Amino acid sequence: MLRGRRGSRVRALEGGPEEEAPPAAAAVPLALLPSAQQPEATAEQMLLRGIFEIGRGSCDVVLTERALRWRPILPERPAGDPKFDLLHKEEFIELKDVFSVKLKRRCSSKQQSGTLLGITLFICLKKEQNKLKDSTIDLINLSEDHCDLWFRQFKKILAGFSNRPKSLKIFLNPQSHKKEATQIYYEKVEPLLKLAGIKTDVTITEYEGHALSLLKECELQGFDGVVCVGGDGSASEVAHALLLRAQKNAGVETDCLLTPVRAQLPLGVIPAGSTNVLAHSLHGVPHVVTATLHIIMGHIQPVDVCTFSTMGKLLRFGFSAMFGFGGRTLALAEKHRWMSPNQRRDFAVIKALAKLKPEDCEISFLPFKSSQDLQERKAQGSPKSDCSDQWQMIQGQFLNVSIMAIPCLCSVAPRGLAPNTRLNNGSMALIIVRNTSRPEFIKHLKRYASVKNQFSFPFVETYTVEEVKVQRKNNTSGHNPEEKNEPYEIALDNSFPWNVDGDLMEVASDVHVRLHPRLISLYGGGTEEMNDSKVTCNCL
Numbered sequence: 001m002l003r004g005r006r007g008s009r010v011r012a013l014e015g016g017p018e019e020e021a022p023p024a025a026a027a028v029p030l031a032l033l034p035s036a037q038q039p040e041a042t043a044e045q046m047l048l049r050g051i052f053e054i055g056r057g058s059c060d061v062v063l064t065e066r067a068l069r070w071r072p073i074l075p076e077r078p079a080g081d082p083k084f085d086l087l088h089k090e091e092f093i094e095l096k097d098v099f100s101v102k103l104k105r106r107c108s109s110k111q112q113s114g115t116l117l118g119i120t121l122f123i124c125l126k127k128e129q130n131k132l133k134d135s136t137i138d139l140i141n142l143s144e145d146h147c148d149l150w151f152r153q154f155k156k157i158l159a160g161f162s163n164r165p166k167s168l169k170i171f172l173n174p175q176s177h178k179k180e181a182t183q184i185y186y187e188k189v190e191p192l193l194k195l196a197g198i199k200t201d202v203t204i205t206e207y208e209g210h211a212l213s214l215l216k217e218c219e220l221q222g223f224d225g226v227v228c229v230g231g232d233g234s235a236s237e238v239a240h241a242l243l244l245r246a247q248k249n250a251g252v253e254t255d256c257l258l259t260p261v262r263a264q265l266p267l268g269v270i271p272a273g274s275t276n277v278l279a280h281s282l283h284g285v286p287h288v289v290t291a292t293l294h295i296i297m298g299h300i301q302p303v304d305v306c307t308f309s310t311m312g313k314l315l316r317f318g319f320s321a322m323f324g325f326g327g328r329t330l331a332l333a334e335k336h337r338w339m340s341p342n343q344r345r346d347f348a349v350i351k352a353l354a355k356l357k358p359e360d361c362e363i364s365f366l367p368f369k370s371s372q373d374l375q376e377r378k379a380q381g382s383p384k385s386d387c388s389d390q391w392q393m394i395q396g397q398f399l400n401v402s403i404m405a406i407p408c409l410c411s412v413a414p415r416g417l418a419p420n421t422r423l424n425n426g427s428m429a430l431i432i433v434r435n436t437s438r439p440e441f442i443k444h445l446k447r448y449a450s451v452k453n454q455f456s457f458p459f460v461e462t463y464t465v466e467e468v469k470v471q472r473k474n475n476t477s478g479h480n481p482e483e484k485n486e487p488y489e490i491a492l493d494n495s496f497p498w499n500v501d502g503d504l505m506e507v508a509s510d511v512h513v514r515l516h517p518r519l520i521s522l523y524g525g526g527t528e529e530m531n532d533s534k535v536t537c538n539c540l
């Protein structure tokens, strides 16, 4: 009978405590017991059974299509030994968590292959806070025949996971953050990809837009996915490029783009930038090994994407955007590229706060209608195309506006800058901060770091929308000519910078943002709901 931790607890509840496992479950490596329900052993067909040494002793090992189970071979049950059941406990790993198998040999410097020791399985473990970790488990048996039989069976099972990539095109931005992307890739990512037998083709990008221009032309035949090693800017550029390419291949005109076609290849994002909002939102944690393992395991999720266009012309694809304070902060930071990333971000925030001024805008939006709403309206006999009268319009002075298709998790906002959005529930969050005093605005910004509702201010409004149109009313208001400003600051005062996924987008005229559900597939795991953990922020 199976007895995980769950099982023993149930038993303790039902029948008396005599067999309840002590809390410190002695020799059992708990890390190997996934929290998920144990797969049903009885229903599975046994593929192989044999003896291996695992951990400290000989074990009776059973391989089924879904799991590898083992239990120590112990002498006869000593009468009344309460520890027997615990020592005899069955352990298992699910094969869907195995990403590689190797024959384990004693290292020998001269010989090509040393003495066989057994088999090593490489597995992906779930840790706390959405983190994944690679680990190994050794099955020791010196018999070549025995090991060879099992090894081939493991290989066959692994080959059956057809969703896992075998070949990846990698774009590495060596300039991101503290120029660490190269090191991160070669030290943490590549060894795991190699271990998993994934072929890679690495391009180190040389300038902003390089990946975009390469992806227009380069041959992607034979690749199962594209991976970007960098920050949000690099990841968004590659996503944009993949989507542009998909439109081109499908012969879809990008002007007046209403229904773009989906990107053909999934995109993996290895967080190596100064902001890693996309990776953080995908994986629940901006963690390199976690991101790599999701790619290796072929965990794929469809993600909503926005198009940004002006006067019917597509500007770009992206996941999130801000203007007002969020755009100006980025524009200021970009002007101070010579500073270190953290330095220039702090500088820009302080500077933008000092010069805080609202934008005079007209924002129109189409509220989100769930498919349920649509069905109800259909049932009521409403025609399908009555969208035009659903548009709503708000006008006024806005300090900061966010339009986000993904939750935008980041270190200063662990629940996300748009905590009510999901990666792919077909809607985006429109969050509007109306003009208020500087102290009140700062209070709102600080609230992102806490568990309290950051939107519960009278000057903040949130909407769930499908489409947004932004029209700027007056682009020179508030500029005081008596201030002694650097020329670029005057220019900045008059400019209307957008921050799209951490990239600066300067637009002179109206911007039309439209959500496209599940337009791209990204490697990543479904994240657990964040519990209200205590998070403090001392950035402001």
Ligand SMILES: *[C@@H]1O[C@H](CO)[C@@H](O)[C@H](O)[C@H]1NC(C)=O
Binding pocket: 322, 325, 326, 327, 329, 400, 401, 402, 417, 431, 432, 433
């Ligand atoms: C405002 O700006 C900050 C900082 O740039 C950003 O993180 C935040 O999400 C923006 N949006 C709103 C609605 O406050």
Ligand SMILES: *[C@@H]1O[C@H](CO)[C@@H](O)[C@H](O)[C@H]1NC(C)=O
Binding pocket: 368, 370, 419, 420, 421, 422, 425, 426, 427, 464
């Ligand atoms: C998306 O999810 C959030 C959180 O569950 C919810 O508030 C929002 O209404 C959802 N949107 C849709 C379109 O289901």
Ligand SMILES: *[C@@H]1O[C@H](CO)[C@@H](O)[C@H](O)[C@H]1NC(C)=O
Binding pocket: 358, 397, 435, 436, 437, 438
């Ligand atoms: C914005 O609010 C501040 C503080 O309440 C006020 O001093 C300022 O005049 C307002 N600006 C505009 C353009 O309404």
Ligand SMILES: *[C@@H]1O[C@H](CO)[C@@H](O)[C@H](O)[C@H]1NC(C)=O
Binding pocket: 473, 474, 475, 476, 477, 478
């Ligand atoms: C634009 O701003 C200027 C300077 O603040 C003001 O005099 C003018 O009335 C504004 N125009 C509109 C259309 O709001």
Ligand SMILES: *[C@@H]1O[C@H](CO)[C@@H](O)[C@H](O)[C@H]1NC(C)=O
Binding pocket: 472, 473, 474, 475, 476, 494, 508, 509
């Ligand atoms: C903003 O002002 C500049 C000059 O100050 C002008 O060239 C530009 O057309 C204006 N843009 C809008 C949207 O009014």
Ligand SMILES: *[C@@H]1O[C@H](CO)[C@@H](O)[C@H](O)[C@H]1NC(C)=O
Binding pocket: 528, 529, 530, 531
């Ligand atoms: C969140 O809290 C619930 C109930 O308290 C718990 O069952 C769950 O495991 C927690 N999840 C995380 C990610 O901590």
